[in-house]
Amino acid sequence: MRNNKNAKLIGIALAILGGFLIVFVAIGMIFTFGLKRSTVTPEARSLVENLGTKSEIDVVAELATLEQTEMQSQTQELAEVPSDGQIDIAAGQSEDQSAEASQVQVVDQNNEGQTNVADTSDQTAGQAASDQAASQDTTLESLIAEWNRQLDEDTVANLSEEEQIAVRSLFANTIFFGDSMTQAIGEYGFLDMSNIVYQRSATIDVLIGKVAEVAATFPKQVIIFTGLNDCNHYTEIADYRRDYVTMIEQLKAAIPGVKIVVSSLLPPSDALGQVRADLVRAPLFDQELRSICAENGVTYVDSTWIVRQGNYLDDGIHMNRTFYRVWFRYLLTLFGGQ
Amino acid sequence: MTGVILLLFLTVISLLWPSRRFSASERRNLSQRPTLSYEGLLDGSFSDDVESYLADQYPARDIWVYLNSLQNRLLGIDFQNGIYRGKDGYLIQRFDTTKIDAEKQTALASFLERHSDISSYLMLVPTTSWILADHLPTGAPQESEKDWYEKWLETSGLQNQENVTIVETAEELSAAAKEHQIYYRTDHHWTTYGASVGFEKLAEKMNLPYEKVDFEPVTVHTKFQGTMMSSSGFYSGTKDSIDLYLPKEPETLLVTNKEAQTTATTIYSEEGLLGNDPYEVFLGGNYGLLNIKTSSTSGRKLLLLKDSYANAMIGFLTPYFSEIDLVDPRYYSSDLEMQIAVGQYTDILILYNLQSFASDTSLSLVLGKETAE
Numbered sequence: 001m002r003n004n005k006n007a008k009l010i011g012i013a014l015a016i017l018g019g020f021l022i023v024f025v026a027i028g029m030i031f032t033f034g035l036k037r038s039t040v041t042p043e044a045r046s047l048v049e050n051l052g053t054k055s056e057i058d059v060v061a062e063l064a065t066l067e068q069t070e071m072q073s074q075t076q077e078l079a080e081v082p083s084d085g086q087i088d089i090a091a092g093q094s095e096d097q098s099a100e101a102s103q104v105q106v107v108d109q110n111n112e113g114q115t116n117v118a119d120t121s122d123q124t125a126g127q128a129a130s131d132q133a134a135s136q137d138t139t140l141e142s143l144i145a146e147w148n149r150q151l152d153e154d155t156v157a158n159l160s161e162e163e164q165i166a167v168r169s170l171f172a173n174t175i176f177f178g179d180s181m182t183q184a185i186g187e188y189g190f191l192d193m194s195n196i197v198y199q200r201s202a203t204i205d206v207l208i209g210k211v212a213e214v215a216a217t218f219p220k221q222v223i224i225f226t227g228l229n230d231c232n233h234y235t236e237i238a239d240y241r242r243d244y245v246t247m248i249e250q251l252k253a254a255i256p257g258v259k260i261v262v263s264s265l266l267p268p269s270d271a272l273g274q275v276r277a278d279l280v281r282a283p284l285f286d287q288e289l290r291s292i293c294a295e296n297g298v299t300y301v302d303s304t305w306i307v308r309q310g311n312y313l314d315d316g317i318h319m320n321r322t323f324y325r326v327w328f329r330y331l332l333t334l335f336g337g338q
Numbered sequence: 339m340t341g342v343i344l345l346l347f348l349t350v351i352s353l354l355w356p357s358r359r360f361s362a363s364e365r366r367n368l369s370q371r372p373t374l375s376y377e378g379l380l381d382g383s384f385s386d387d388v389e390s391y392l393a394d395q396y397p398a399r400d401i402w403v404y405l406n407s408l409q410n411r412l413l414g415i416d417f418q419n420g421i422y423r424g425k426d427g428y429l430i431q432r433f434d435t436t437k438i439d440a441e442k443q444t445a446l447a448s449f450l451e452r453h454s455d456i457s458s459y460l461m462l463v464p465t466t467s468w469i470l471a472d473h474l475p476t477g478a479p480q481e482s483e484k485d486w487y488e489k490w491l492e493t494s495g496l497q498n499q500e501n502v503t504i505v506e507t508a509e510e511l512s513a514a515a516k517e518h519q520i521y522y523r524t525d526h527h528w529t530t531y532g533a534s535v536g537f538e539k540l541a542e543k544m545n546l547p548y549e550k551v552d553f554e555p556v557t558v559h560t561k562f563q564g565t566m567m568s569s570s571g572f573y574s575g576t577k578d579s580i581d582l583y584l585p586k587e588p589e590t591l592l593v594t595n596k597e598a599q600t601t602a603t604t605i606y607s608e609e610g611l612l613g614n615d616p617y618e619v620f621l622g623g624n625y626g627l628l629n630i631k632t633s634s635t636s637g638r639k640l641l642l643l644k645d646s647y648a649n650a651m652i653g654f655l656t657p658y659f660s661e662i663d664l665v666d667p668r669y670y671s672s673d674l675e676m677q678i679a680v681g682q683y684t685d686i687l688i689l690y691n692l693q694s695f696a697s698d699t700s701l702s703l704v705l706g707k708e709t710a711e
Contacts, residue, residue, distance in 0.1 A: 022349060028402065039561040040611055048558055048582075048611050048619060052604035057601045059592045063631050070635060094386070165679040172680060192672050194596045194627075216599050 060218040061256060143333055144305070147326050150270070151308050158320045159329075167328050170336045171195060175219040180318060181227040189319050190328055201306075202226075203233040204243040209248060212269070215254035222251055223331075225263040228317050231281050237288050244289070246297050261299045261335075263327070266287055266307055272316025281316075301334065303327055348397065355397040368394035368673075377489070401476040407571040416475045417598035424473040427523045427576035429566040433483040435696035442549040443494040446688075447701035453678060454501045456641075456685040459543060461505040462487060463528065463536055463647055463692045466521050469511050485691050486510070490696075500529060505543050507536045522578045525564020527617055530555070530581045533650040540651075544685065546658040553583040553654070559616050580616055582606060586659050590633035597626050597671070603650050605630065626669035627677075632661040641683040643701065647691040659685075667700035674704050 008026045096331040150156045153234070159167065167190060176182045183192055197214045199206060214222060251260060265286040268279040286304070293300035298307040311323045358368055372387030379385075396402065408417070417421040417432075420587070423428040450458050464538065466473070468483040496502050511532065514520050520532030521564060528536070534553070540547035559580035567573060593602045609616030621628065624646055639661045648664070655662060664683060688699065 006446070017343060019430075024398065025351065025388065040559055040616070044558040044560075045608065045612065047556060048608045051606050052585075052602055052608070054590070056592065056601050056603055056604040062590050063452075063592055063633065064637070068632055070637070131341050161679075165451055168680040169674060169682075192406050195600060197599075215601065217594050 014114050053239075056218060057256060064257065065304070094192065117265075119324060140333060144330075148305070151311075151322070152324060153305065154310060158326050159325055163329070163332070164190075166332055166336060167191065170332060171221075171223075173220040174222050174223055175214050175217065175221075176212070176225060177214050178202075178224055178226040178228055181206070182225045184318060184324065187223075188323060200215065201229055203229045204247055205233075208243065208247045211247065211254055213249045214251065218255055218256065221259040221261065222255070223261045223263065228265070228268060228279050228282055231264070231279050231285055236282060237281075240285060241288055241292055244292050245296060248298055250293075259299070261301060262289060263291050264303045266304060266319070269312040269316035270309055272312075303330065306330065326327055343375060346450050347443060351397045352392070352395070355395065356381075360505060362568060370444045370459075370543050371395075382661070385403065390434075390681050403571050404573050407573050410571075417478070419570065420569035420571060421566055422474055422480075423570070423572045426473060428466060428470055428473045428521070429570055429572055430466045430470060430474055431526055431566065431683070431693060432478075433465070433486070433693060433696075434481060435486055435693075438490055438493055439696075439702075440484075440493075441634045442489070442698075442702045443496075444669055445705045447494060447496060447499065449705040450496070450686075452498075453686065456501065456678075456683055456686050457544075458502045459505050459540065459688070460496060460502060461536070461540060461687065461689045462503055462695050463689070463691045464511060465526065466507045467509065467690050468692070472523065479593075486630065486696060487692055503543050505540050507539050510535050519578070522562065522564050522617075524567035524572075525562070525577070526566055526691075527564070527615060528647060528650060528652050528691075530583050530653075530681050532581060533647075534654065537654040540687075544658075544687075547676075548654070548658070552657070553585055555581045555583050558580050558611060558664065562616050563701050564617065564668050579612075580619060582619070583653055585653075587657065589657055591656060592631045593621075594629045594631075595625055595627075596629055597669075604694050605656065615650070619644070621652065621664075624649070624669060626666060626671055627667050628664040630664070632656045632660055632662070634658060634660050636660055638684045639682060640685045640687060641664075641665065641678065641688060642679060642687045642702075645688045645694045645698070647694070648689040651689070665704070667698070667704040670700075670704055 020195070029317055075158055147156075171191060172195075174195060175268075176185050176191065176198075178198055179202045180198070180200045182196060183200060186193045186196045186198075194217075199210055207226070230240055234243075248260060251258060267273065267286075268276060269283040272281050290300050290302075292298070306323055306326045307319070311320050312318070313320055359440060369387065370389040372391055373382060374384060377383075378387070407418070410418065411423075413425070418430050420434065422430045422432060448620070450460075464483060464487070467480060470489075474480070491504065491540055493495060493640055494598070497504055511520055514532070514535045517532050519529055520535060521528050534550075538548065538550070540546075557579050561577040562580050573682075591603055591605060593605055594600070595602075605621055607622030608619075610616070610620070610622045615623075630652070634657055638657045638659045640654055640655065640663070642655075642662060642664045644664060644666060645668075646666075652662070663683075667679075688701075690701075695701075
């Protein structure tokens with residue numbers, strides 16, 4: 001009798017407890033996992049969504065037009081200022097540079113007759129680019145002669161602060177695109193990685209897959225600099241040409257109005273060339289690259305003259321900082337003259 | 339007897355209770371079940387992991403957090419994790435700083451001196467602990483944000499620097515707070531209305547042709563509960579609205595996240611609005627370097643060094659600047675000197691709320707960095 005009563009009480013207690021626990025678990029589950037219901041009305045959501053529906057391409061085009069109109073009104077204001085200070089590029093080309101210089105469509109804004117035989121003994125390109133007044137006597141020819149002398153004597157100086165600023169200003173809206181040759185630009189600190197899209201060991205067919213990434217920030221200019229991976233990868237140069245043209249076409253399609261510049265495919269070091277028969281074909285690829293560029297309205301910049309055996313890294317493929325210093329001075333002079 | 343059953347029951351339940359990765363109300367990732375390893379046992383990290391795992395994955399954790407805050411409320415406790423439960427549903431972060439950071443003052447002064455050719459503006463926005471001090475629980479002790487600010491400014495010497503304009507908004511915000519909501523109740527940010535009050539003062543100092551009527555507010559969120567609620571555990575029933583002030587004159591924007599290499603054509607983020615922290619509707623969060631190109635023909639280019647307070651104000655700036663670079667020093671990894679040399683800025687604005695400015699340690703690092711190839 002007594003046992004029965006106790007059992008009944010325990011039963012009731014257990015039932016109450018059990019009920020409580022079940023409710024507890026249920027509420028707990030709802031709290032833990034059920035709270036994600038949206039607190040934003042569909043109207044608000046679509047409102048915010050609609051703020052960003054303009055396509056990036058349209059916006060880039062619109063802003064570019066705006067900028068152009070502004071530039072025009074500014075140049076009109078500046079029209080009366082004499083252009084003595086401009087660096088002369090076209091007028092000073094030597095015979096062996098003229099082939100690429102004709103493709104480097106640099107407009108000579110200066111009066112050709114003004115070109116002087118320059119005394120460049122103490123001048124660097126950076127000063128030329130950033131301090132135009134001081135360099136009005138400088139020609140590309142004499143600059144290259146000076147750089148060649150510095151390369152031969154191994155006295156190439158670091159980029160000065162003015163030159164670094166000039167590089168970053170000039171290429172603020174440029175993406176450098178390529179393999180480890182391009183990666184080095186960032187690694188050496190000439191530019192931030194935000195100006196660089198690269199994939200190590202990439203061949204052109206792989207780089208085609210990175211075009212979207214290049215286009216993501218709508219650069220005004222793309223400078224392509226690749227190394228020897230292709231010489232190893234493509235047995236037929238025709239395949240190299242096919243992929244390269246595809247890449248150029250895709251870049252142009254993805255970035256309206258983009259200017260594409262290609263820097264030479266550099267040969268391997270002499271030492272590496274002796275043991276790697278495939279890489280010796282590099283000049284053939286480079287020759288092909290020139291004609292690809294010429295046929296596709298792309299600017300080709302010959303940078304093979306900067307190569308010195310002493311400036312290869314141990315692998316015989318990549319270049320040290322010295323190469324890039326001269327390379328950047330050259331690019332600054334080619335593209336930064338106005 | 340029941341106690342024992344309850345204990346056993348909870349133990350069993352906690353073992354069976356599914357693990358959760360993320361707590362939406364606390365806005366943090368929760369500890370996951372630790373893996374047993376010999377090294378872990380030896381150095382004691384395993385038992386630490388177990389402890390935090392059990393604490394984080396406790397069954398119905400959110401209920402307990404709520405019950406705890408309810409208990410605090412019943413007991414009359416209104417201070418948790420540096421936050422006061424103030425009047426009218428306002429959670430107020432206590433101002434704790436007494437130290438004047440001379441290093442930051444020097445870094446800032448010499449930075450602005452170095453760039454004396456650029457018009458610079460320093461705008462340190464008071465927070466609730468100053469403007470809504472009358473909402474604090476009666477007798478709640480705290481350091482005075484106002485005193486700290488005045489002392490900081492005086493000792494910094496920035497007022498006397500020629501190219502530097504100090505933009506003070508305390509009076510305007512205090513006046514506005516009587517009529518409108520200028521801070522969120524459960525979040526430490528200012529409302530977009532609050533930002534508009536601040537901007538009006540800034541526009542005056544910067545000579546921007548700002549007219550209130552050029553912007554139209556739209557409400558995009560009506561149930562906003564912010565991060566202060568989660569960090570204090572003071573669950574407040576009051577929910578706030580988030581408004582955007584859109585310019586009536588349509589504008590064209592290209593927003594580039596320089597580090598992630600992504601672009602957008604608006605400064606507002608749908609993803610942010612729907613995410614765990616709806617305040618991220620502004621810019622989608624905080625990033626090291628954002629570049630905004632606008633359709634403004636003003637020709638002015640702004641460098642904005644900022645914390646998250648600025649995010650709600652960007653919408654007011656875009657019509658008046660051709661280009662804006664937003665630098666959040668906490669996440670910025672580039673070289674600021676180089677960026678300024680390249681950027682050709684006409685204006686520099688340093689915009690922080692006073693609490694984050696007082697405790698910030700990243701700004702002076704970014705300002706003082708030196709360059710090299």
